[in-house]
Amino acid sequence: MTAEGLEKASEPTEGSERADAGRSAKGTDAAEPSEAVAAWVANDDDESAEGPKGGVKDDGTKDAESDADEAATAATENPEDAEDGTEKAAGAEDERGVDQPTAVFRAPTVDRVDHPTLRITPPASKSGPESKPESVAVRAGTFVPLRGDDVRPAPAPAPAPKPRKPETPIPAAASAATPGIPAALPPLPAVELTNTPPPPQAPVRTAARRVKIWTSLVLLLLIIFAIAQMVRPLPEPALVLSADPTYTFDGGKIDMPWPAEGQGAVEVEGVGTIGTYGAQKPAPIASVAKVMTAYVILEDHPLTGKEQGEKITADQQAEDESSREDESKAPMTKGQQFTQKQMLQLLMIPSGNNAARLLARWDATTEEAFVEKMNAAAKDLGMTNTTYTDPSGLKSSTVSTPTDQLKLAEAVMRNDVFREIVNMPQADIPGVGAIYNNNEILLEPGVSGIKTGSSTPAGGNLLWAADTVIDGKSRRIIGVVMGADLDGTLYAKLQRAIQNSLKLIKAAQKGVDSTTVVKKGDVVGYVDDGLGGRTPVVSTKDLKAIGWSGLQVKLDIGEGDEQVPHSAPSGTVVGEVTVGTGTGKVSAPIALQKDLSEPGFGPRLTRVS
Structure with a gap:
C-alpha cells in the first residue's frame, strides 16, 4: 500500500466526523443505529438546503467515501483483513467512481405526540479497553453499484466541510424514548407525563348524582307498578x-196455654219457635215413631200427587199380628195386596203396628235393618236426642224430645202425599173397609195432622200441624205434646194430650200475625x-x-x-x-x-x- 493511500484512508471523512459529533453529543460510546441514521440524514438535508459553496462534490469524492466506508465495514467484521481492506479502498478512489444519487431523501416530519407515562430506559452501553467505536459504514450501510460498467473517473478531492451550526443537546430522557417516536421532539410538560388520578368528587356532587339515579329508578318502578295495578281484574262487587x-x-211475649204435665214445643214453620215447656228430655213416644217410618219409606220410594206406588203383599206375620189384642193393628190376610199409598194409610190413620213392620220388611228385608235406616235419617235431620229401636214405637226404648220431633215434622210435611194422608179423619181401603183416625181435632179449623201415640210408658202424645191465614197466605204451625200421664186411663191420657194440643193451636193461630x-x-x-x-x-x-x-x-x-x-x-x-x-x-x-x-x-x- 502506498503512502498516499494510507494518508487518505486515515483522514476522517465528513460522515465519520458527523458520527463522532453525534456520539459525543449523546455521551455514549456507541449509539443506536436508527439514531445515527436519523442524524446523518438530517445533516445531509442541511447541506442540500445550503447549496454548494466552493463547488459541489464530484463523483470521485463520493467514490472515495464509499470505498472508505467499505474498508471500515470490513475492518469491523474481520480485524485481520482491516489493513488489506484499507488499501483496496484507497486504490478504488483512483480507479472507479459511482453514480450520483438522483434524488434527495428527507426524513419524514413526525407530528408532536404525547409521551407515554411509562418510559423504557435502554441499558447503558458497555465501555472498556476492548470496545471499538462503530464505523460510519456499519451504521449507515454500504452502497453497492447495480452494474459493473458504472465506473467513472475519480472526482477531485472535496473541499473542506463547512462548520456545522451548534445543535441543541438532546436530553437524556428523550434519547430513551419509545422506538417509533423521534428523539428530537422536546419533552411534554410534566403534567402530561403523569398518570395522577383526578381529585375526588365533592360529597354534594356525589349525593346529587345518586339522587338523580335513584329518582329515575323509583319513577320507573312507580310507572310499572301503576300499569300493573290498572290492568289487574277488578274485584267482584x-x-x-x-x-x-x-x-x-x-x-x-205471646201468651201460650202450656199444659201442666209432660213436655212440648210449638213453632211457626220457617219463622221460629213460639215456645217450649217441660223438661225437654228424651222420653218414649209410642206410635209417634211411625212418622219416621213413613219418612224413610217415602225417602226410599218417593210418591207425589196421585201416585199410588208399588204393590205390597201381606205375609203370614202381618196376618198373625192383625189379631193381637194388646196393640193397634190393621186388618190383613196373607197374600192380600196393597199399594204403597194404601199401606201408608193403614200405618198413619188407624196406626197399625203390623203395617209398620210389613213396610219395614218390604223396604229393608228385616226390621233390624230398617231400624238402622230410621236412626240414620234421624242423624241427618239433626235429631241428636232421638233413638229408634222398632218401626212401630211399641217398645219403650224408642225415645225422643219435642224439639227433635218438630225437626222431623217440618221435613216430612213437605211431601204432599204424606200431608194428604195425615189430614184424613178416615179412609176406605179395598178389601179392608173403612178405617178411622184417632186424632179427633182434625175437624177443627186449620188442624191438619199429624200423628197420635199412646202407651203406658209414653202416656198420651200428639204431634200436630195447623194452618193459619196471614195476609191472604196460609202459614203452617207445628207442635207436639208429650207425656200426658197424670191420671186416668190410657185413652183419657191420649184425649188430654189432644185437647191440650188444640188449646195451643188456637193460641198460636191468634197470636201469629204479620208486620211491615x-x-x-x-x-x-x-x-x-x-x-x-x-x-x-x-x-x-x-x-x-x-x-x-x-x-x-x-x-x-x-x-x-x-x-x-x-x-x-x-x-x-x-x-x-x-x-x-x-x-x-x-x-x-x-x-x-x-x-x-x-x-x-x-x-x-x-x-x-
Whole structure:
C-alpha cells in the first residue's frame, strides 16, 4: 500500500466526523443505529438546503467515501483483513467512481405526540479497553453499484466541510424514548407525563348524582307498578247489609196455654219457635215413631200427587199380628195386596203396628235393618236426642224430645202425599173397609195432622200441624205434646194430650200475625265495589214478616238470579232483602239508589289485594 493511500484512508471523512459529533453529543460510546441514521440524514438535508459553496462534490469524492466506508465495514467484521481492506479502498478512489444519487431523501416530519407515562430506559452501553467505536459504514450501510460498467473517473478531492451550526443537546430522557417516536421532539410538560388520578368528587356532587339515579329508578318502578295495578281484574262487587240485622215484633211475649204435665214445643214453620215447656228430655213416644217410618219409606220410594206406588203383599206375620189384642193393628190376610199409598194409610190413620213392620220388611228385608235406616235419617235431620229401636214405637226404648220431633215434622210435611194422608179423619181401603183416625181435632179449623201415640210408658202424645191465614197466605204451625200421664186411663191420657194440643193451636193461630219490617225506599245496604266504593241500595216494596209479639227475626240481603254488575244506572235491581228463614222466609227486590260506577284511578292504584 502506498503512502498516499494510507494518508487518505486515515483522514476522517465528513460522515465519520458527523458520527463522532453525534456520539459525543449523546455521551455514549456507541449509539443506536436508527439514531445515527436519523442524524446523518438530517445533516445531509442541511447541506442540500445550503447549496454548494466552493463547488459541489464530484463523483470521485463520493467514490472515495464509499470505498472508505467499505474498508471500515470490513475492518469491523474481520480485524485481520482491516489493513488489506484499507488499501483496496484507497486504490478504488483512483480507479472507479459511482453514480450520483438522483434524488434527495428527507426524513419524514413526525407530528408532536404525547409521551407515554411509562418510559423504557435502554441499558447503558458497555465501555472498556476492548470496545471499538462503530464505523460510519456499519451504521449507515454500504452502497453497492447495480452494474459493473458504472465506473467513472475519480472526482477531485472535496473541499473542506463547512462548520456545522451548534445543535441543541438532546436530553437524556428523550434519547430513551419509545422506538417509533423521534428523539428530537422536546419533552411534554410534566403534567402530561403523569398518570395522577383526578381529585375526588365533592360529597354534594356525589349525593346529587345518586339522587338523580335513584329518582329515575323509583319513577320507573312507580310507572310499572301503576300499569300493573290498572290492568289487574277488578274485584267482584258484593252486597252488604247496612240495616239492623234483626227485627223484634212489638209487644210482650205471646201468651201460650202450656199444659201442666209432660213436655212440648210449638213453632211457626220457617219463622221460629213460639215456645217450649217441660223438661225437654228424651222420653218414649209410642206410635209417634211411625212418622219416621213413613219418612224413610217415602225417602226410599218417593210418591207425589196421585201416585199410588208399588204393590205390597201381606205375609203370614202381618196376618198373625192383625189379631193381637194388646196393640193397634190393621186388618190383613196373607197374600192380600196393597199399594204403597194404601199401606201408608193403614200405618198413619188407624196406626197399625203390623203395617209398620210389613213396610219395614218390604223396604229393608228385616226390621233390624230398617231400624238402622230410621236412626240414620234421624242423624241427618239433626235429631241428636232421638233413638229408634222398632218401626212401630211399641217398645219403650224408642225415645225422643219435642224439639227433635218438630225437626222431623217440618221435613216430612213437605211431601204432599204424606200431608194428604195425615189430614184424613178416615179412609176406605179395598178389601179392608173403612178405617178411622184417632186424632179427633182434625175437624177443627186449620188442624191438619199429624200423628197420635199412646202407651203406658209414653202416656198420651200428639204431634200436630195447623194452618193459619196471614195476609191472604196460609202459614203452617207445628207442635207436639208429650207425656200426658197424670191420671186416668190410657185413652183419657191420649184425649188430654189432644185437647191440650188444640188449646195451643188456637193460641198460636191468634197470636201469629204479620208486620211491615222494611218499607219501600228504605236503604237496607250497599254495593261494595271491593276498593272502598259504596253505592246504597233500597227496597222496591214493603216487606212484611210473619211473627208474634216479642219475636226477633233475621234480615239479610243477597244477590238475585244475576251477579251484581261493576256499573249500572240508578234503579237497577241488584238483589233482594229477606226476612226470616226456611219456608217462612219472605223477600223483596232491592235496587240501586244512584248510579253504580267502576272504581277510579286512585282506588285502583292504591289497592292492596
